[in-house]
Amino acid sequence: MPEHTVRSPLPGVFYRRPAPDQPPFAEEGAAVTADQTIGLVEIMKQYAEVKAGADGSLTAFVAEDQSVLGAGDAVATVDVG
Structure with missing residues (x-):
């Protein structure tokens, strides 16, 4: 399966959650779409x-x-398929 590497658009601090008390945008193993926010x-x-x-x-x-x-x-990383 081909693999896509997601890269940071700019320098800064990376956050997986929209706020500390909220769940992550996405979890490992989850299906994602190209325009889905993951962080x-x-x-x-x-x-x-x-x-x-x-x-x-x-x-x-x-x-x-x-x-x-x-x-x-x-x-x-995203497995494309």
């Missing part, structure tokens, strides 16, 4: 959505929740 990147109190970028199954998060990312860093 957020925050820089200077501005948030950018991280989209799956491909239809398939979210196999793994490469980036840990609340980790600091650079632009283009890997966030997750």
Whole structure:
């Protein structure tokens, strides 16, 4: 099965949840669509959505929740199929 690497659109802190008291946008193993939000990147109190970028199954998060990312860093992998 081909694999798609989801990358951070910009540098900042990666969040898997919209807020600390809410569930994650997506879980590993879940089916996702290309335009589905799987996380957020925050820089200077501005948030950018991280989209799956491909239809398939979210196999793994490469980036840990609340980790600091650079632009283009890997966030997750999606099995396309």
